Amino acid sequence: DKDAAKDSDEKAAEEATTEKVIAEDRSEPTLVNSMEKDVLGEIANISMGSAATTLSALVGKKVDITTPKVSVSTIEEIKEKYSDAYFILKVNYKKGLEGANIMILHTYDVGIIVDLMMGGDGTNPPAELNDIHLSAVSEAMSQMMGTSSTSVSQLVNKRIEIFSPIFKVSTFDDDELFEQDDEKVVFIRFQLEIADLVDSEMIQILPIPFAKAIVNEIMNINMSNLTEMSPAANTEATPAAASAPSKKGKSAPPAPEVQPVPAPAAAAAIPTDPVVAKATPGSTGPGKNIEIAPVQFPDLSASGNTKNDLPNIDLIMDIALQLSVELGRTNKKIKDILELTNGSIIELDKLAGEPVDILINGKLLAHGEVVVIDENFGVRVTGIISPEERVKSLR
Template sequence: MSDGVLSQEEIDALLRSDAFQEAINASEPDTHQAAAGPTGDELTNMEKDAVGEVANMVMGSAATALSTLLGKKVEITTPVVEITTPARLRHEYPLPYLLVNVEYVTGIKGSNVLIIKDGDAGVIVDLMMMGDGTSPPAQLEEMHLSAIAEAMNQMMGSASTAFSTIIKERVEISPPTVDLINLATDELKGRLANPDEPIVKVSFKMTIEDLVNSEMMQLMPLDFARELVGRLMDDMKAPHAEAAATAAAKTQAPTNAGYPTNAGYMEQLAAAPQPNAPLQSIAQDTGNAQYQLGGFTGGGNVKPANSVPVQPAQFAPLNMGFEPKTPSTIDLIMDVPLQITVELGKAKKTIREILNLAPGSVVELDKLAGEPVDLMVNGKLLAKGEVVVIDENFGIRITDIVSPMERVTNLQ
């Protein structure tokens, strides 16, 4: 070194030193960690999209079940997925809420929590109790909680069916439990008890016609959400792999089918008679026959010996008979449910007579006392019988079965 300037040899030696390399490594950012994506407490954008898509389909099925139960149009849409904590949740929503805890016991293990505002739950209860939804109870009592638990049971039962369709595996849930808590003051339970544990929150927009326009939340542990995404990704990869294998098989099939390379086949092809040989023998035989025919008749036009022989075409006889039609396998429809009704009788009334009906009115039917009643299956007559009482319930003892031909005629 001279005058504070390093020579080229000194610079090369410094670059090769271990201390210099350690200093460089310490100053560089960890690019591997940056490229690895989010930390263990986060979800990637693709995972969030997958969770939102599954939640949208599942809650859409739940909304259909709730709509059938309430007799009102219910929509649960627009899922928004984010990571939060119970502590942050209590700070953002310091209001009374209804918590519905759902445990998945078959197919996928884990728990979900639905959070509904107590006011929205009151509207649902009022509609279930034959109200119009405009007079919800001021405070939810035990009876109201039982009613809302039944509604949530039907909702989540339908949701689990949709969930089962998505992951192509049977999914069962335990009966949901309902708790009314105030997020500002009451302590959370279960997986939500740890205030700092990351959880996945899916927010939905819930509307019940013009009665409810609110927000509904679904909470799930982070590991449950990741397992859900993993199941969904596995089901998506399977059809693609099968399609790729099918495409590869189709690509290879024409090569083997169009150009046979089997040695036995080539030997048979070489041993086959040449096309010209039979034509020559046939032509010779034909010439001899024509020569003899000419000598017998004293002359005549004799065709050349190399003329091509012509024979009438022969076809296999057509089978005009009809094969008996193979009956379909009835086992395929053994589990199809059918509606059975017993028809006691019929009567025709005018509109005036119908409007005059009141409690105590008597309607005379077209059946006589003691006459057999009709047993209908999906509206078609199947049998006749007599009414009996079995353990305080009405029943029918079948006395006559409609003939198979008549049954087939009625089913058409």
């Protein structure tokens, strides 16, 4: 009986161990493997490169966000290592991706960024961040996340939209940021450098499902590209095999010679009659000719800008376009914007009496001068931009 009881206990222990191993195997796919870490690191490197460019334009200093280090950790482990208060920004995705990611900066680094944005030299950061400081750095981070999302959108080949970011100065003990301490997340550390003022780190935290979803998007695109390339390779290989001469048969006849067509001197001198090239028997059949239509290009000069020169223009005649008149522009620092009050004067880059710009859907169309018509402002067109200049402005 003792032996039977011992055997029963050993069998129960083996079954429990087996169930534990099976449970661990089932939970293993929720973790991030080394290949996925490499993909996430590359995505982070590209997206934060765009974000660094945006921040550099806002602070007027060289900004580098490099060397992403990807790891998997729990919230509890992060809390033990990072116990101070940080500037935390949470971004929720509206379209394209489901989930959220969290960006974290040291409050001292945020103070330097705020000082630079307010017109300072970065050597006198505020001791405490007030609402104005937080609003300024939140706007900077929002623009950074916008450009970062654009980079990710190009990588996954789909439109991505984000909600307005949520920001606060808090610790990792904030219950609103994380659901439970044992939750495993992707932990990415970046090296943040702003000129000779900041040499610190910036942290990004991604939930495991969100991180794996981004990796899957990238992998699916790569697989689809390989699938599309395979038929093309087979198609290219077929003519090559067909053109190879048989060892037993006769050699293939030489390719037919086509007389070269002299290039026209100008667009107006292009012949209207089609050029006919004789084909040798065996290529397209006896007695058949190949008609080659001449190439014609539209005239972009101002003289060709008539309604008759634009085919099917009537199809879009009822489309509404936004017309606006721009008096001038100027650039102001955030410090100057915050100091604006009633009665403040903003100087534009246009002189008095200088023609104003007439824009159609934001594109320059013409120049004009401001007039008053029955107590309303109007604009008299003094010059229209030529089609050539309009095309150049789009490049």
